[in-house]
Amino acid sequence: MEDSGIIKIAVVGPESTGKSTLSEQLAAHYQTVWVPEYSREYCSKLTGPCTWEDEINIFYGQLELEKKLLPKANKLLICDTTFLTVKIWCEHVFGRSPAEVLEKLPLHPYDFYLLMDTDLPWQDDPLRDFPDLQHHFMKIWHDELQQLGADYRVISGSQAQRFQNAVDAVNAFLNKN
Numbered sequence: 001m002e003d004s005g006i007i008k009i010a011v012v013g014p015e016s017t018g019k020s021t022l023s024e025q026l027a028a029h030y031q032t033v034w035v036p037e038y039s040r041e042y043c044s045k046l047t048g049p050c051t052w053e054d055e056i057n058i059f060y061g062q063l064e065l066e067k068k069l070l071p072k073a074n075k076l077l078i079c080d081t082t083f084l085t086v087k088i089w090c091e092h093v094f095g096r097s098p099a100e101v102l103e104k105l106p107l108h109p110y111d112f113y114l115l116m117d118t119d120l121p122w123q124d125d126p127l128r129d130f131p132d133l134q135h136h137f138m139k140i141w142h143d144e145l146q147q148l149g150a151d152y153r154v155i156s157g158s159q160a161q162r163f164q165n166a167v168d169a170v171n172a173f174l175n176k177n
Helices: 019-029 038-044 052-072 084-094 099-107 131-148 159-176
Strands: 007-012 076-080 112-116 152-155
Touching (some): 038 052, 052 084, 084 131, 112 159
8 A cells, every 4th residue: 555545456457458447437436536548648649659768658657647646546546557568568569678667666566456357359449459469468467467466356257247346356355454
């Protein structure tokens, strides 16, 4: 838990798994704010492929957005992805991660993670790149969260089932802490 007393819940996973939808639903349910995925806004303005420098900018932008919204949170801060995504993407696309991401990763934990499963149909979006690699990235997300020693649950099912499964998982986490 942050020094602010706010519990940070991260909604993470491969592309097209319902992270943004669930983040918004959870924020409404728990009457708090959610931190949107900074890379969506950033990448929508790019005129070419995302570069190494863009990934570093996304890292800093995600941290800044989270920092800006944290004081507005009501007990919980719901985070639509985290900068761990920058590590995963950079390793896949560039074969390495930015040093600043690796340095900050153990110093910027989340209290609980909801790892979105790949059982929803793929939704085309100009900002999505790897429709055939969802299972590959799901394994990477498991590995990364395990390496962090993260407390996480996999969230599966239809959109409605995901919401209920996520609420059940968050409530169970909150009740044990």
